[in-house]
Amino acid sequence: MQLFNEEELKKVEEIKSHYPSSQAVLLPVLWMVQEKEGWISPDSMRYVGGLLDVAYEHILGVVTFYTMFNKQPRGKYHMQICTNVSCMLRGGYELYNYVSEKLGIKNNETTPDGMFTIEEVECLGSCATAPMMQVNNREYYENLDTSKMDVLLDEFKKHFTTEDTEITEKS
Amino acid sequence: MNIILKDIKDFHRIDVYESNGGYSALKKALKEMSPDDVTNEVKASNLRGRGGACFPTGLKWTFMPKNSDKPKYLCCNGDESEPGSFKDREIFERNPHQFIEGVLLACYAMGIKAAYVYIRGEYYKWINLLQTAIDDAYKKGYIGKNILGTDFSTDIYIHRGAGAYICGEESALMNSIEGKRGYPRVKPPFPAAFGLWGCPTTINNIETLANVPEIIRNGAEWFSKIGAPKHPGTLLFGVSGHVNKPGVYELPTGTPLMTIINDVCGGMLDGKEIKMVIPGGSSMPPLTKEECLKANMDNESLKEFGSSIGTAGVMVMNEDTDLLKVLIRISKFYYHESCGQCTPCREGTGWLYRVLKRIDSGKGRLSDLDLLTSVAQNIEGNTICALGDAAAWPVKWTIKKFRSEFEKKIPKENIDVPVLNKVHSLR
Numbered sequence A: 001m002q003l004f005n006e007e008e009l010k011k012v013e014e015i016k017s018h019y020p021s022s023q024a025v026l027l028p029v030l031w032m033v034q035e036k037e038g039w040i041s042p043d044s045m046r047y048v049g050g051l052l053d054v055a056y057e058h059i060l061g062v063v064t065f066y067t068m069f070n071k072q073p074r075g076k077y078h079m080q081i082c083t084n085v086s087c088m089l090r091g092g093y094e095l096y097n098y099v100s101e102k103l104g105i106k107n108n109e110t111t112p113d114g115m116f117t118i119e120e121v122e123c124l125g126s127c128a129t130a131p132m133m134q135v136n137n138r139e140y141y142e143n144l145d146t147s148k149m150d151v152l153l154d155e156f157k158k159h160f161t162t163e164d165t166e167i168t169e170k171s
Numbered sequence B: 001m002n003i004i005l006k007d008i009k010d011f012h013r014i015d016v017y018e019s020n021g022g023y024s025a026l027k028k029a030l031k032e033m034s035p036d037d038v039t040n041e042v043k044a045s046n047l048r049g050r051g052g053a054c055f056p057t058g059l060k061w062t063f064m065p066k067n068s069d070k071p072k073y074l075c076c077n078g079d080e081s082e083p084g085s086f087k088d089r090e091i092f093e094r095n096p097h098q099f100i101e102g103v104l105l106a107c108y109a110m111g112i113k114a115a116y117v118y119i120r121g122e123y124y125k126w127i128n129l130l131q132t133a134i135d136d137a138y139k140k141g142y143i144g145k146n147i148l149g150t151d152f153s154t155d156i157y158i159h160r161g162a163g164a165y166i167c168g169e170e171s172a173l174m175n176s177i178e179g180k181r182g183y184p185r186v187k188p189p190f191p192a193a194f195g196l197w198g199c200p201t202t203i204n205n206i207e208t209l210a211n212v213p214e215i216i217r218n219g220a221e222w223f224s225k226i227g228a229p230k231h232p233g234t235l236l237f238g239v240s241g242h243v244n245k246p247g248v249y250e251l252p253t254g255t256p257l258m259t260i261i262n263d264v265c266g267g268m269l270d271g272k273e274i275k276m277v278i279p280g281g282s283s284m285p286p287l288t289k290e291e292c293l294k295a296n297m298d299n300e301s302l303k304e305f306g307s308s309i310g311t312a313g314v315m316v317m318n319e320d321t322d323l324l325k326v327l328i329r330i331s332k333f334y335y336h337e338s339c340g341q342c343t344p345c346r347e348g349t350g351w352l353y354r355v356l357k358r359i360d361s362g363k364g365r366l367s368d369l370d371l372l373t374s375v376a377q378n379i380e381g382n383t384i385c386a387l388g389d390a391a392a393w394p395v396k397w398t399i400k401k402f403r404s405e406f407e408k409k410i411p412k413e414n415i416d417v418p419v420l421n422k423v424h425s426l427r
Helices: A006-016 A023-037 A042-052 A056-065 A085-089 A092-103 A146-170 B014-019 B024-032 B035-045 B057-062 B088-094 B096-110 B124-139 B170-177 B206-218 B220-224 B257-264 B289-294 B299-303 B323-337 B343-360 B366-379 B387-401 B403-407
Strands: A077-082 A116-121 A133-135 A139-141 B073-078 B114-119 B155-160 B201-205 B234-241 B247-252 B274-278 B313-318
Touching: A006 A023, A023 A042, A023 A056, A023 B155, A042 A056, A077 A092, A085 A092, A085 B234, A085 B313, A085 B323, A092 A116, A092 A146, A139 B124, B014 B096, B014 B124, B024 B096, B024 B206, B035 B057, B035 B096, B035 B206, B035 B220, B057 B096, B057 B201, B073 B096, B073 B170, B073 B206, B088 B096, B088 B124, B088 B206, B096 B114, B096 B124, B096 B155, B096 B201, B096 B206, B114 B124, B114 B170, B124 B155, B170 B201, B201 B206, B206 B220, B234 B257, B247 B257, B257 B274, B257 B289, B257 B313, B274 B289, B274 B323, B323 B343, B323 B387, B323 B403, B343 B366, B343 B387, B366 B387, B366 B403, B387 B403
Parallel strands: A077 A116, B073 B114, B073 B201, B114 B155, B234 B313
Antiparallel strands: A077 A133, A133 A139, B234 B247, B274 B313
8 A cells, every 4th residue: 555645755754853762753654544444444554564663563553542533534624622610611522412403413423424523622723712623633613503504514515415416516 | 910921012022022122131131131141030939830740840941961972952932721721822822032032041941942932733823923922023033033233043843733632741742843753752761861862952831932032131039939939930820710800810820719700700600509520721620619618729728628729710600500511521632632652541441431431321230430540540650651640630539529429320220230340439
């Protein structure tokens, strides 16, 4: 399995120059794998192990320790809703339950069409703009309520279907 | 009084920062001061760490060995996962260069050649903002080889975390940078002797380092006169919960809590009464309404109420808040985040969570309150790192201070069940 292309391998070499040991490159490289594949499969772990000369078992231990590394494929929109205290006080659970019911999925489940995954997450450091959610480990959506959530979900759905048709048109 | 979050437009840009006196502290230090002068200045300012432990920063820097044949490292702790704490992202967004200048001064003072900024993985946006700032500083010659024409060289790298609260603990953070599971290490040896890759290492909070350039620019005496004498400077208060204007506010230490709630944050939401305030992130013991009226927000003052300033993440709860639900959520957090190394924490956090859930389901007994206190006391102090204490304190102190709230949740028929194991709570 050759996961990374030339350019990405160059990037790995560049990151390696930041650290005195190749094992320290593990987290950055796992991030690269996840950004590329959407999750970290056992095969990618073996590939990374070969690349950095780190044992597969060690990598498995690391991947399972950190919650942000996806151990299974996620939906196109991985919605991470915070329900910790500050968000809870401002309606985080209401928001989470609303989305869960609307999409018909529970924590860490994905809709059958592969569009949405929802996850109840711990504090994301956005307590003044609660309740909030993060999508795909990147974008923050803050000061949410159920009506704003409806708008967002519709937007995601629209985006999802147009992107899909674009792909079929290309192929 | 704003030392860090200055009200200047586009202050995050390097040219605006420079034209407002930015990087002048670095120039001053490289030209006029020896590394020891910088450390002594920080020591004299009485700057205390902003990560929660309030350890004197200058003193920490002196622990680094002067003559070491191994390389030395600086870790900047931007893991910021404490619920209720969201100050570091404000620094990355509004004043990244002052933080970078602080890192450079710390590296100069301790003879460090590489600094790692550990930022939680969720802060994707803020990692990119800081990376842009670092790249700009590299281009201008503030970071890299032979900084400003001297023989001082340092590199700054960002290391992205991946969602583990425990990596905010300094030794777990070092393990995470080394590419391992984020397990805290047994101390001693302390990081200054055996840190990253076994080399001398210092770990400082982002906010702590962002204070350093202003101390060098304006002198230790100036800084030590701001705010409370034993805990000088300003703090970035992250206020959340039931207030009208939640947000991050920079205020001198020792500001009365009620000033923050009423004057700075526009009062309580819908004009309701306060029930409880957590003054420094979810792991700190809470304050009752009466204590809030008297409390000043610095470490010494909060000690009187058995609490601590922590990361200055103030969570305000109004009279309608169900404290049992709050405590369940806090316990669930620590249960989830316990790394599993030490038995008291791994098992105890689960016990706390499950017993609280039992009370919530209406099957609680009066002895459960004593059981919770007992479990909390058996976690506290019996673990490698402070996560155990962080999990135990909120449970122990909330039950102690608000016991009647919890007694109300116990069904009447369970009130008179005799206490079998005679565990007495702190009441």
